Amino acid sequence: GAGVSQSPSNKVTEKGKDVELRCDPISGHTALYWYRQSLGQGLEFLIYFQGNSAPDKSGLPSDRFSAERTGGSVSTLTIQRTQQEDSAVYLCASSYDYSNQPQHFGDGTRLSIL
Amino acid sequence: DQQVKQNSPSLSVQEGRISILNCDYTNSMFDYFLWYKKYPAEGPTFLISISSIKDKNEDGRFTVFLNKSAKHLSLHIVPSQPGDSAVYFCAASDLTSGTYKYIFGTGTRLKVLA
Numbered sequence: 001g002a003g004v005s006q007s008p009s010n011k012v013t014e015k016g017k018d019v020e021l022r023c024d025p026i027s028g029h030t031a032l033y034w035y036r037q038s039l040g041q042g043l044e045f046l047i048y049f050q051g052n053s054a055p056d057k058s059g060l061p062s063d064r065f066s067a068e069r070t071g072g073s074v075s076t077l078t079i080q081r082t083q084q085e086d087s088a089v090y091l092c093a094s095s096y097d098y099s100n101q102p103q104h105f106g107d108g109t110r111l112s113i114l
Numbered sequence: 115d116q117q118v119k120q121n122s123p124s125l126s127v128q129e130g131r132i133s134i135l136n137c138d139y140t141n142s143m144f145d146y147f148l149w150y151k152k153y154p155a156e157g158p159t160f161l162i163s164i165s166s167i168k169d170k171n172e173d174g175r176f177t178v179f180l181n182k183s184a185k186h187l188s189l190h191i192v193p194s195q196p197g198d199s200a201v202y203f204c205a206a207s208d209l210t211s212g213t214y215k216y217i218f219g220t221g222t223r224l225k226v227l228a
Contacts, residue, residue, distance in 0.1 A: 004157070031214065033216075035218070042118075042203065043158070043203065043218035044218075045215050045217065048214065056214075056215060058215075059215070091157055093157070102148060103216070104160070105159070106157050107156050107157045108157055
């Protein structure tokens with residue numbers, strides 16, 4: 001498809017396990033964002049990639065969270081030693097460039113930590 | 115510290131009437147604002163945007179108004195339709211900062227009654 005693709009759509013795991021979430025942005029989009037939405041909350045910015053520049057990691061809540069973007073395209077968000085408070089919907093978005101272009105969102109990964 | 119606030123968590127409107135969704139922000143450096151619509155189990159979709167050099171932007175049934183002195187923006191939907199029932203997020207960015215990340219509000223759930 002032509003949109004932002006995220007996988008898996010749902011992930012249930014035990015506390016303490018590591019998880020990896022994947023995002024395939026729209027082809028040609030140079031900017032990629034990760035957000036999370038906890039129950040009843042807004043979209044919380046996590047990390048932003050723009051081309052080959054160093055990512056803006058200012059939103060990552062702890063050092064258990066990391067993300068990478070290989071070849072300027074696919075991105076993975078990794079959460080190590082998951083905690084129950086990590087349960088949320090993790091949303092990925094991409095945009096054509098970093099200026100005033102609207103972001104196109106994927107449908108998210110619903111992560112549940114037991 | 116919530117820089118973008120949507121103080122009404124929910125709103126119900128009769129079909130055909132006007133829906134007005136409000137958003138307040140605290141950072142006077144924000145110069146670009148967007149509204150997104152989100153259906154359950156889907157990612158947010160871009161609706162309409164406005165730059166701080168304007169005070170109004172219209173796109174079909176959707177109009178966004180910006181009052182910079184009050185640090186307030188609103189989204190008007192006229193006439194409201196049942197398909198407009200969704201959660202609406204406002205988002206703001208300071209494009210001059212170079213960070214290119216958007217701060218989202220917590221959303222307002224709109225229900226349009228048939």
